[in-house]
Amino acid sequence: MWWCAMVRSTGVWLAALLLIGSTALVRAEELPPNIVFILCDDLGYGDVGCFGQKKTRTPHIDTLARDGMRLIQHYSGAPVCAPSRCVLLTGLHSGHSQVRDNREAQPEGQYPLAEGTVTLPGLLEGYVCGAFGKWGLGGPESSGKPLAQGFDRFFGYNCQRQAHNYYPQHLWSNDEKVLLKNPPFAAHQKFPADADPQNPAAFERYRGPDYAADLISEQALKFIDEHHQKPFFLYYASPVPHLALQVPEDSLKEYAGEFSETPYLGERGYLPHPTPRAAYAAMITRMDREIGRILERLEKYGLQRRTIVVFSSDNGPLYDKLGGTDADFFQSALDLRGRKGSVYEGGIRVPTIVKFPGVVPAGTTSSTLGGFEDWMPTLLSLAGMSTKIPEQADGRDLSPSLRGDWQAPREFLYREFPGYGGQQFVRSGKWKAVRQNLVRPVPTGKKKLAEWKEPLAIELYDLEADPTESTNVAAEHPKVVAKLHAIMLREHQPSVEFKMPRLDDEQAAAHKAAGK
The missing domain is CATH 3.30.1120.10 (Arylsulfatase, C-terminal domain)
Structure with missing residues (x-):
């Protein structure tokens, strides 16, 4: 009868759907884990709540620590930006790496990685790799540009010097310069002698409609949207909280009146700001908000259980009062000696968190000694690609420690x-x-x-x-x-x-x- 035929047809259709769903589930489970590496810029060891910060609010980073593991003996690749990132992406410590200090290249960019450099994204076979934020390892026309170093997508600042301004006139989308609506102004200038520092309107000249950090975050989220069905490596190199002190008004209002303030007038470089302490805190909290959006986007697609999330910083906080910052007030390095540019602990030990549900035990702390050169072998190992770890890599695989297992101490x-x-x-x-x-x-x-x-x-x-x-x-x-x-x-x-x-x-x- 017709209804029997329909039942049989419906049963076949439902069985087919179940088979397709089952196959999709198996395939999803067989896929290697996604990797999200969040790298902050000049964020101190004590600049986030889960590492001891009391004045600045970082709820999403703190939740990341609650759900993952804090690494309390972890060192950046160098005490300044470019060489630290070089160590991270090449797996070579700074005695062997190509880029060992910040060095400008004109008209835009820094000393470039050489053609053929072995990098982490270049080794992640089957992954789509995107870099968003601050690059600093080779200008737009050089061998070091992101798309020549293993990445399939790039959006952000190619040049560290351009990143001194959060309202730049352009950013880069792959190899294309994207013009923004911001007015031109220098990222290093003093407050005009004839202007009133008590008048907030006098500081409006140091902002524009397009806040670069927000644009970068939007592109990172779009990358997840476009590639959530395949393994991806998202390198989110936030420019925050590196100077200058600039943040949209809605975030600044979150800290209005919380701290005693003296307007910063540009005496020690970068741009003036009427409430420098509130600005620094607000920049970090806004960055925390954007990290939260990335974590939420992973949950939207059900990726949180098969995504490795790493959070860290490229070096320690700025030294006393540079650009209006106040590391002592915020205890950005806690009581560690040294600041950015120093190989003492405050300049190079960085807050680091790893989350990987089912692999990294939640709410734990590891004192395993580690550094940026370790991420290449560690992430390749967790992705099931240990055979791809280069013989010349200086780093070691930290995955036993991340799983909570015993690991022999490293020699040095x-x-x-x-x-x-x-x-x-x-x-x-x-x-x-x-x-x-x-x-x-x-x-x-x-x-x-x-x-x-x-x-x-x-x-x-x-x-x-x-x-x-x-x-x-x-x-x-x-x-x-x-x-x-x-x-x-x-x-x-x-x-x-x-x-x-x-x-x-x-x-x-x-x-x-x-x-x-």
Whole structure:
């Protein structure tokens, strides 16, 4: 009868739908995990609530920590922007990496990664890879531009210098310059002498209709919308809270009247602001809001359980009062020594969180020693691509620690930085060795040259007993100093572009003495 035929037909149709749904579910489960890497800019170790911040509100980042794992002994790739990002994307520490300091390239961009560089997105086979935010590893016409370094999509600031202004005249969409509606104004200027700093309207000249951080966030969300059915790597390199102090009025109002304020008039670089403390807090809270939107978008598509989310910062907070900031007021580095540009803890230890439901235990903390070079092998391992980890990578796979399992301590973590006078550090267990003033011009005259070749003093700190690096104990532990000094010599690879002649000369002398 007709109704029997219809029942049979309907049954076949429902069975087909169930089969299709089951197949789709199996396929979804078989897909490798998505990766969302959130990188903040100059965010200090103590700038978010889950790492001790009391004045600035970061509810979504704090929820990320509640649902994931805090890494409390994690180090950025360098104490400034470009070299830190280079370490992150190449898996090479700063003694081996290409970009070791910030260096401008004209007319727009920074010193570029070379053609053929092995990068994390380039190794993620089967992934669509998007970078959104601040790049800083090669200008729009260079070998270092994002689309030449493994990314399929880019939107944001190509150049770090342009990112000093949150109301720029243009951003980049892939290789296309996108003009914005903002009026032209310099990102570094002082408040006019004839203007009234008590009049908020006098500061309106430092803003426009298009807030770059919002535009970048919208494009990151669109990337998820367009690629939620396939594995993706979303590198969300927020420019916040790097200077200048600029934030839309609706976010600034959230902190109106909360802090005592003195208008910043541009005396120490960047742009003036009538309420600099409120501006700094509001910038971070607005960024937190955008991170929340990304997490919500993952939930919309049911991706939260098969997405690895990493949150971190490229280096420590700014030093005293630069651009109107007040790191001491906010305790941005807690009680750690040093700020951005320094290899002491405050300049290079960064707040880091990992969330991966079912793999990373929620609400946990890990004291495993790690750094930015570790993310290439770790993420490849979690994506089921361990065989793709390059042999020359300096990082190690942290996935056992992220799962909550025991992991053997690493031998050492190494950093060198030719900026801010030239610096080195080695961390091994509780010990940290530091050397300063490594970049000096080669002197003339035999006597001065002999003095220049004398070993530089090495500071030694016991971070278990002295986390603030207040007491140099090198004299009491000569064997430890000698061991860490040997690592300093071994891990430094001379760079033609980022010279450290003092180190190069010392290393050559050591090789000669060893008969190498």
